[in-house]
Amino acid sequence: MAVLYDVFDNDRRDLDLYEAIVREVGAATVVDIGCGTGALAVRLAGQGVRVLGVDPALASLEVALGKLGAGRVEWVHGDATALHGRSIDADLAVMTGNVAQVFVDDADWALTLDAVRGCLRPQGWFVFETRRVEARDWEQWDIAPTTVELPNGNSAVVSRTVNSVDLPLVTFESCTVLDGHPLISASTLRFRDRDEIERDLIAHSLRLVEIRDAPDRPGKELVVIARQEIP
Numbered sequence: 638m639a640v641l642y643d644v645f646d647n648d649r650r651d652l653d654l655y656e657a658i659v660r661e662v663g664a665a666t667v668v669d670i671g672c673g674t675g676a677l678a679v680r681l682a683g684q685g686v687r688v689l690g691v692d693p694a695l696a697s698l699e700v701a702l703g704k705l706g707a708g709r710v711e712w713v714h715g716d717a718t719a720l721h722g723r724s725i726d727a728d729l730a731v732m733t734g735n736v737a738q739v740f741v742d743d744a745d746w747a748l749t750l751d752a753v754r755g756c757l758r759p760q761g762w763f764v765f766e767t768r769r770v771e772a773r774d775w776e777q778w779d780i781a782p783t784t785v786e787l788p789n790g791n792s793a794v795v796s797r798t799v800n801s802v803d804l805p806l807v808t809f810e811s812c813t814v815l816d817g818h819p820l821i822s823a824s825t826l827r828f829r830d831r832d833e834i835e836r837d838l839i840a841h842s843l844r845l846v847e848i849r850d851a852p853d854r855p856g857k858e859l860v861v862i863a864r865q866e867i868p
Contacts, residue, residue: 650853652677654860655731655764659686662762664728670717670753671736675701675710682709689713689727691720717752726758732765737861738826741806750841754865763843763863770828772857775799775807782814791815804828834861842866 655677659667665687669678672690674697682688683706691713692698698712713719730753740746753763768774780797787793794814800823801808808825829837835845843863851858 649676651766651851652680652733654852655733656680656684658731658762658764658862659729662729664762666725666727666729668720668725668727668730668753668756670730670732670749671734671739672701672712673697673734675704675707675712677731677733678710679704679706682706687711689720689725691715691717717749717756720752720756723756725756727756727761728758729762729764730756731763734766735768735824735826737765737767738828739824741825741827746837747841750837750843754841754843757865759865759867761865763838763865764861766851766858766860767829767834768826768858769856770804770830774857775802775809778809831859834859838863 658664659681666689667681667686668689668691669675669681670691672678672692673694675690678688678690678701688709689711690698690701692701693714693716695714698714701707701710701712740749757763776799778797778799780795782794782796785793785795795812797809797811799807799809805828806825807828808823811822811824813820813822831848838845838861842865844866845861846864847862849860849862850856851860
């Protein structure tokens with residue numbers, strides 16, 4: 638499935654926001670946690686930013702390595718805890734897309750926030766997005782079987798179904814049929830409100846600075862901007 642991610646999600650206007658924030662805070666070193674196929678990482682590295690791209694999915698990293706400019710990025714196979722012990726002193730750590738919401742377990746989320754704090758320089762920045770629960774966007778997530786043309790001339794049939802809404806968790810299943818073979822992917826996202834986010838950040842010596850709206854999905858997402866507290 639990793640080789641199809643960029644085909645199915647080729648509109649990456651969401652990354653414009655992160656690129657702008659890199660400029661806004663003057664970040665020279667960025668850690669992209671859950672970098673996936675490296676869309677943001679190679680984009681920033683091409684602008685002279687030092688980037689570490691971290692992802693637990695080896696297949697996604699293999700796709701990233703095939704992109705133009707991938708050699709400018711330091712790729713790390715693993716979750717955020719793989720950053721422990723590295724001398725990074727990042728100016729900024731980011732989690733784009735749904736990354737922050739895949740941590741459905743409190744312990745995993747806490748370990749991730751620990752890793753974020755540990756990779757930042759003093760007063761370094763942390764930016765991520767999370768969907769607004771009140772928008773109830775999952776009510777529009779179902780996709781009936783739809784044929785999608787692939788760059789190689791073949792086609793795939795894609796569909797998506799929300800299986801369970803048990804807030805704060807929403808579980809959905811995606812199916813991609815290639816050459817008659819179905820590829821099933823099940824995912825669960827956790828929704829956190831502003832109070833919970835701020836409480837978790839404070840517990841990990843990260844201060845909530847600002848909440849913004851996502852310009853590409855107005856009213857549907859929180860863009861959280863935090864900063865590491867000086868010990």
